[in-house]
Amino acid sequence: AQKVTQAQTEISVVEKEDVTLDCVYETRDTTYYLFWYKQPPSGELVFLIRRNSFDEQNEISGRYSWNFQKSTSSFNFTITASQVVDSAVYFCALSRLSGAGSYQLTFGKGTKLSVIP
Amino acid sequence: EAGVTQFPSHSVIEKGQTVTLRCDPISGHDNLYWYRRVMGKEIKFLLHFVKESKQDESGMPNNRFLAERTGGTYSTLKVQPAELEDSGVYFCASSSNIVGIYGYTFGSGTRLTVV
Numbered sequence: 142a143q144k145v146t147q148a149q150t151e152i153s154v155v156e157k158e159d160v161t162l163d164c165v166y167e168t169r170d171t172t173y174y175l176f177w178y179k180q181p182p183s184g185e186l187v188f189l190i191r192r193n194s195f196d197e198q199n200e201i202s203g204r205y206s207w208n209f210q211k212s213t214s215s216f217n218f219t220i221t222a223s224q225v226v227d228s229a230v231y232f233c234a235l236s237r238l239s240g241a242g243s244y245q246l247t248f249g250k251g252t253k254l255s256v257i258p
Numbered sequence: 259e260a261g262v263t264q265f266p267s268h269s270v271i272e273k274g275q276t277v278t279l280r281c282d283p284i285s286g287h288d289n290l291y292w293y294r295r296v297m298g299k300e301i302k303f304l305l306h307f308v309k310e311s312k313q314d315e316s317g318m319p320n321n322r323f324l325a326e327r328t329g330g331t332y333s334t335l336k337v338q339p340a341e342l343e344d345s346g347v348y349f350c351a352s353s354s355n356i357v358g359i360y361g362y363t364f365g366s367g368t369r370l371t372v373v
Contacts, residue, residue, distance in 0.1 A: 145300075174358065185261070186349065188361030232301065236358065241306075243314030244357055246293070248301040 147249035162218040164233030173237045180230040262365035270371045276338040283352030296346035
């Protein structure tokens with residue numbers, strides 16, 4: 142069975158601080174995909190990144206960076222120099238091919254990030 | 259391009275009534291998904307359409323839920339009759355690629371409250 146754990150329910154930081162959101166996953170598959178989504182107050186889930194299980198290179202996109210470590214089954218997300226606009230709920234998700242030939246996302250419960258000005 | 263559109267954004271209905279949720283995916287996206295989040299729980303997969311065909315409906319909770327995607331364009335999710343435990347946020351997503359190479363684009367969701 143698949144599982145995604147985001148142990149941090151809520152985090153508050155002061156603007157310009159760095160913050161890391163943790164994501165730990167469980168799967169028996171060798172091929173899988175990991176995602177991060179942002180849910181701002183408007184409600185939609187905004188795609189941030191997708192990483193496949195064979196690509197352990199870390200990625201940086203502006204102030205965002207992701208650290209994927211298969212050895213610890215973690216896919217952590219760091220925001221550098223946080224801004225108020227980063228305030229949102231962030232979801233980590235795992236997908237794999239189901240028996241029915243579909244890729245289902247398994248989500249964590251989300252981490253609510255509040256950036257205080 | 260326009261994103262995934264869902265309506266209504268909110269719906270409050272009484273137990274036993276019927277509600278139909280609609281999702282308009284991004285034009286040209288063959289893959290359409292329904293997910294839901296009930297209070298305090300994770301977002302869970304309901305089903306996946308490829309064009310007008312149901313590829314995987316293993317997440318549908320019971321036969322009170324009926325999803326359709328006529329003509330492979332928009333999709334509807336009907337709950338009949340609604341029960342209290344059906345309350346939650348229903349998300350629709352679409353993608354051009356089944357493995358989500360470019361991610362899955364989600365809508366803003368429909369918040370359903372059954373009273």
